[in-house]
Amino acid sequence: MKITSIIVIIFISVFFAIYGIATSQWYLTAIPIGFLFGFFLQKGDLCASSAMSEAIMFKDRSKLWGFWVAIVTTMLSLALIDYLGWISVNPKPFMWLSSIVGGLIFGVGMVFAGGCISGVLYKGGTGNINSIMALMGVPFGVAAVELGPLNDMHIWMKSLTINGSDGEALTLFSVTGIPYVILAILFVAGTILYVVLHKRKFNFAVPLKSSWKPWVAGIALGLLGIFAYLTSDASGRNYPLGATHGVYQYSLVIFEKNENLQYVTAKPDMSKQITESKLKSPSQSAPKKKVNVWLVLLVLSLIAGSWVSGTLSGQSKLLPKNPQQTLIALLGGLMIGAGAAIAGGCSIGNIMSGWGMMSLGNFIFGIVVLLANWATTYFYLMGGKIGK
Numbered sequence: 001m002k003i004t005s006i007i008v009i010i011f012i013s014v015f016f017a018i019y020g021i022a023t024s025q026w027y028l029t030a031i032p033i034g035f036l037f038g039f040f041l042q043k044g045d046l047c048a049s050s051a052m053s054e055a056i057m058f059k060d061r062s063k064l065w066g067f068w069v070a071i072v073t074t075m076l077s078l079a080l081i082d083y084l085g086w087i088s089v090n091p092k093p094f095m096w097l098s099s100i101v102g103g104l105i106f107g108v109g110m111v112f113a114g115g116c117i118s119g120v121l122y123k124g125g126t127g128n129i130n131s132i133m134a135l136m137g138v139p140f141g142v143a144a145v146e147l148g149p150l151n152d153m154h155i156w157m158k159s160l161t162i163n164g165s166d167g168e169a170l171t172l173f174s175v176t177g178i179p180y181v182i183l184a185i186l187f188v189a190g191t192i193l194y195v196v197l198h199k200r201k202f203n204f205a206v207p208l209k210s211s212w213k214p215w216v217a218g219i220a221l222g223l224l225g226i227f228a229y230l231t232s233d234a235s236g237r238n239y240p241l242g243a244t245h246g247v248y249q250y251s252l253v254i255f256e257k258n259e260n261l262q263y264v265t266a267k268p269d270m271s272k273q274i275t276e277s278k279l280k281s282p283s284q285s286a287p288k289k290k291v292n293v294w295l296v297l298l299v300l301s302l303i304a305g306s307w308v309s310g311t312l313s314g315q316s317k318l319l320p321k322n323p324q325q326t327l328i329a330l331l332g333g334l335m336i337g338a339g340a341a342i343a344g345g346c347s348i349g350n351i352m353s354g355w356g357m358m359s360l361g362n363f364i365f366g367i368v369v370l371l372a373n374w375a376t377t378y379f380y381l382m383g384g385k386i387g388k
Helices: 002-022 026-044 048-057 062-083 096-113 117-125 129-146 151-158 172-176 180-197 214-234 244-255 270-279 293-312 323-343 347-356 360-381
Strands: 261-264 289-292
Touching (some): 002 026, 026 293, 062 214, 062 347, 096 117, 096 151, 096 360, 117 244, 117 293, 117 323, 117 347, 172 180, 214 347, 289 293, 347 360
16 A cells, blocks of 8 residues: 555656646646655755754764755755856845844754754654644744734844845855855865865665665755756745745645635736736735745645655654653744744755855854754753753
8 A cells, every 4th residue: 555655646746747847837846846855854864953963962963964965065056057047046134133033942942843844844744743743833833923923023123134235135155255156166165175084985875765874865955956946936936945934834725715815826927016016005905825836835745755755764654752742842843933934944944045045144043043952952852951
């Protein structure tokens, strides 16, 4: 039965890849991209929370290294397609306070949740009850920021955004004046030099029935970012891989009235938008909540891809947890949802993709997340005490 299900899921993914390309309905390509996204994450067990926590708990930096490889591969991938003119990268603005506050909440919450947002997606897809519970909390955390009691604070912090002299987002390449593609090459060269100096062994194995080295999965994710950005842009979302708002928008599809939603499936026609804006009257009702179909399909397919990957390696099975831990995971889910909403993204959107586009605000977010994760891991998971 499982093998049949795997074949069906793979067939569906391939079908939508071909159909989406052939008909220029690019949002449908999110299905195979999401499938591969989940497959690669599960194969390398690349959860940012686990990567950070295990570096101090077990002195195991393999996943953290894999995440770094994903980042630098993303840097080079996105810089090249930007240089070729295939896309124009859209780094996030320098929301310094949002990055700090959101990063702090996200970093603490990910330890309680047992994963970042993409982490609880792929772990939940393989049957981890705590991850499933954390995933249920994510939309409520996002909604608290986007629509609820934290919205006023969120808007105020966003008002403190610092832009460049021409109004552009502050990035490493805009501040240094060094071309984006050159900086990306330098980061990759530095990473390769580190590998050579530390005599790291290469074992580029990609077996279907066992786990991969985290750095191998990292390269696969970074390269996937090329196709993700190209099709996401064509579907009306000028950004590469992400997860937070896909989870939130999926919840809107389920719980919100359809007439209150605006489904985005393609690049907006700017001339049409300008005409429509002139026709709007001041008394017009509140704007509809946008749902980017590409992003929603991405996160749903991610779960399917992780299940297939885990099933092939015998890791997809229901994993009951202690009820107290499950409640804490729910709290963690609320926190990572709120933290990601405040900062404008999660470990994928703000660190892998955000660092890939060299956004200064996202660099701050990533550093704060790392420090908050380590502090929470030390005190909560390791029973650490001040002064010891």
